Each structure stands twice: as C-alpha cells, then as structure tokens.
Amino acid sequence: MSTNPTNTTAVLEFKSSTFFAPILILFNNDIATIELSLHEKIRLAPDFFKNSPLIIDVSELNKQNHDVDIVEITTVLRKIGFFPIGLRGGSDRQNNQARNLFIPIDAVRSNDSPMSFGKTQVDEATDRSKEEVTETPIAPAAASSSSSVATTLITQPVRSGQRIYATGDLIILSQVSAGAEIMAEGNIHVYNTLRGRALAGVQGKTDARIFCFDLQAELISIAGDYKTNEDLSNQTRKKPVQIYLKDHALIIQEIA
C-alpha cells in the first residue's frame, strides 16, 4: 500500500525537512542538581517533555571549563524519559563519548543555517537558573521562523483539560475554557474569553505580560507571582485587561 509519487521501483526517498527538538543548555555540571532541576521542569509541563527528543548543549559549561560526563548525563536523561539525539559544544572527549552512544555531534551553527540540527533559539537575557530547556512549539497553526524567539499561535478553543506550553510568546484567538492551562515563557495574548489558568514568564521573565479580552481566569501568574479568581476585583472581571508585574505585585489594568 505504498504511495510513491514518481517511480514504482524506488525504495526510498530523501526529503529535506526541519526537525524541531528542544535544546537542553547546561549551566551546572552536577548530575544530581541537573536531575532535580529536570524533574522540576517536567512537573510544570509533563506532556510536553515526555518522550521528547532533545539536544544536549554543553558549550556554556565548556566556556567555564566545567567538564560533564556525557555518559552520565545521557543515562539520567534517558531514565527521565528524554531521548538525547545530539550533542553540541562538546570537547573532543565529550564528542567521542557521544559517538560511542550513537549520539550525533552537532557543531554550533548560526541560527538560520538550513543545516542546523534542531532549531536554536537565542533567548533574551533572562536570569537563567542552572539549566534551561528551550522548546519550539508543538504543532502551532503558525510560528514565526526568522525571529529569534518563536511565537505560538493557537486558533482553536483551548478546552478544559488541555495544556499549552510555549517557549516564546503565546497568542490565542479562541476562548480558553475553565480547566485549561496555558503557559508561556514570554507574553500571553488571549483575544477572547480567558476562563482557565494563564501563566506567563514561567521561566522567570518578570517583564512578561498577559493580555486578554475578557478576564474570567481561574488563575493568572507572571514569573511565579499569582492571583486566583477570588482575588480579582470586580473592576477588572469580565473586562479587557493587561496584567503585569510591579515590585512582585500583579497589576491588572483595564484596557480602554
């Protein structure tokens, strides 16, 4: 039942494609600390990291002359449920370790290089913790490809029980139901009713903002500071608002 468009005798075909995979940038070479940190990240968005392929980036560590054992880190990643599919920024020894594990080596290339293995994202300077996972959006309706931070656009309603995680900004054109959860490392825009939970700046970006047309959220949070529905004042409930952080307080401001 094969469908071959050109030649009935062809056995296979190569197609050019872009493959998206998160890049794990390590800032700390202590395996136990990394493992702990990863569990924390996964807890935030389990569905997005489960069984995910991933590229290990040790260039930051090597800049600081911090060595990390690729066999050890690979073992930990596989145990947690990641599939390491590439190493970048490794030393000769690390590259050899990777090859022995059948993990390809990826030289650090420029962001837009068509050959780049996995898609790099240049993150704006957030105060990073020990390591960071960047991820390109999963099946968004459209994503900007040239800008350094991807924007995720969702046109379908986000229903109860669904979760969305965006590494950059998140734009949603439909309603977000109660019981749904939307998360972004950048800003969140909801051009409709927001009834679920919205968490912007989830990796600590304190200048992230939430915008929505009709605020009825169960919970809103920016960089970890949050308000529940009970805390919303009647002045802003069911109004078009923007929400931002000022001295660790969430400011909800009606947009006229």
Place this chain on the structure above:
Amino acid sequence: MARVIVVTSGKGGVGKTTTSAAIAMGLAKKGHKTAVIDFDVGLRNLDLIMGCERRVVYDFINVINGEASINQALIRDKNCNLLYVLPASQTRDKDALTQEGVGKVLDELSQDFKYIVCDSPAGIERGANLALYFADDAFVVTNPEISSVRDSDRMLGLLSSKSRRAERNEEPIKEYLLLTRYDPDRVHSGEMLGLEDVQDILSLHLLGIIPESKSVLTSSNAGIPVILDEKSEAGQAYADVVARYLGEERPHRFIDGKKGFFRKLFGGKS
C-alpha cells in the same frame, strides 16, 4: 462510506443512550441505512431502549474477537428495517475493546451502512475514547448544569486532540451541541443554566434542545425510541435534530416552554 457519529458527553446519565436510539431511528426513518453501536461494555443499555434485549445472541466483543460475523451480531430493529443494533457485551471485560478491533468492525459496517451511531459510555476512559476515535461527527450531549457543561468542554478537548482525524491532521470532527433535559421553568427560576449560558462556555453549533419530558421514560420502558412518539415534545425535538443534521432548516423550539409562553402572554415575572 458511512458517516460515523459519536454521541458523547463525559458526564454520565445526561441522555446519550436516549439520544443515540432516537437519532439512529430518525436517520433510518429518513431512508438511510443506519447501525447503532453500544460502546458501554458491561452496562448494556441501548438494547433495552431499542427494545431488542431479548433477541441478543452475539455482541460487539464477539465480533471483535472473531467469534461471530457482523451479520450474525447485528439485530434488525422491529420498527424500521433500515435500522440495526450492535449490542454491547454485559459479561466481557472492557479491555476486549481494542482500537484495531473497533476499527475493523467500523470499516466493515462502512461498506454497507450510511450512518453509524456510536453510543459512548460516560467518562473519559477507554470506552469513551474508542467511541470517539473514528468519528466524523460528534453530538455532544449536555444538560443545562455546570458540571455537565464542564465535562462536555473536556470532551471537546479530547475530540480535537485524541481522534483519528486529529492524529492524521485531517479535517477536524464536526462538533454539534445537543442540550437535553432542558426545563424552561427551572432555567427561568435560575436553577438551571439557560441556552445562552451554555453557549457562552461551549460556543458550539446548536443542533437542538430536547426538553425534559416524561415521555422519554415511558418510551424507554416500552423499548421504543422516543422519536417515534410523535406527540411528545422530546420526540418532536429529536425529529428536528435529525432534520437539521441532514441539512434542513428548522427554527429552534422548546426554549421557552408552555409556562414561559403564558408568562409572556401576561407579561408577568413569575
């Protein structure tokens, strides 16, 4: 190729089986060869409402396991010879229902039938997931109360992500709202959500409103789908639903109720 309709809700007891029986009968009465399948393994129910429980020999699981052919298991309806029922098993384990097995049965039925109606069990577990997996259209049965609306919303999430159409990136399942057990007086008194409240949350294409009606129980007890009780409001409402689904335009009724009508007539508030 048949069109596969799943009747689903998330929440239990909202009227899925009643609806499955009614619309399957309605489609068959309109001249379309229709099969209705009970996915509620362990809680056989559809055959009672269809009044064929004493003619069950083989069931859905027997067919999946290859212990009976589809034709052996299908029961022809006593009121309409274009309508067939595939009953659920009362004795088997739910795990016998497999995606591959269900797919094969639906494929085979598709050769011969115009519509296949899948009566989903409640919940968001295996049975419900399998009932919706192969669907082309979904009738989301909702009662006008918040927990039912919430569960329907949840179900809509699954329809858009866990179906075959979603997995294959095909055109999404067509989703329709069926608001059942609607009691205009209780809506008016604020005990129940109104149509607008429900639509505010779900924003779905409304296929019909089925009023709360004693005739549903009477019909169930008699083993006759309520759509055949043409005098009852519920029966008429289901007939409208089928007609609208098939493309006819019919104004929505039973939103205001009789008392509502008098209320309007006399301009009173209560």
